[in-house]
Amino acid sequence: MGCTPMSEKKATVDMMMHCGATPVFVDIDPESYLMDTTHLESLISERTKAGLAAAKARGRLGGRPQVLNDKQQEVAVKLYQEGEHTIREICQIIGISKTTLYNYLKKANQSLKTLSV
Numbered sequence: 001m002g003c004t005p006m007s008e009k010k011a012t013v014d015m016m017m018h019c020g021a022t023p024v025f026v027d028i029d030p031e032s033y034l035m036d037t038t039h040l041e042s043l044i045s046e047r048t049k050a051g052l053a054a055a056k057a058r059g060r061l062g063g064r065p066q067v068l069n070d071k072q073q074e075v076a077v078k079l080y081q082e083g084e085h086t087i088r089e090i091c092q093i094i095g096i097s098k099t100t101l102y103n104y105l106k107k108a109n110q111s112l113k114t115l116s117v
Contacts, residue, residue: 058095068096068104076101077108 016023024043027036068076072094079090080101091101 058097068094068100073104073108076104080105 013023026039026043028034029036076090076094076096079085079093080087085093087098087101091098094101
């Protein structure tokens with residue numbers, strides 16, 4: 001879905017449709033000629049909401065970082081230290097994003113440093 005003001009040129013709409021998107025026309029602010037955002041929430045389709053929810057469940061696209069329990073943390077660190085799996089494979093095994101994995105690996109590395117001192 002692509003939102004575009006009614007004042008847009010036909011070429012913009014044609015390009016959106018050519019890419020497989022469905023253009024949604026919105027009102028514009030008469031002073032700024034920009035999209036009127038007062039009704040923006042109602043323009044977000046159910047399909048988009050479902051996609052965002054699924055992405056968040058996988059630990060992607062912002063939102064709160066996924067929290068791992070102690071067992072999941074141990075498994076993640078163990079798989080990383082063994083060196084037999086790539087970062088991507090570890091993320092897929094546990095069901096987290098790369099950023100979340102790197103954050104937990106960083107914490108684990110810091111805690112090992114404090115224990116050795």
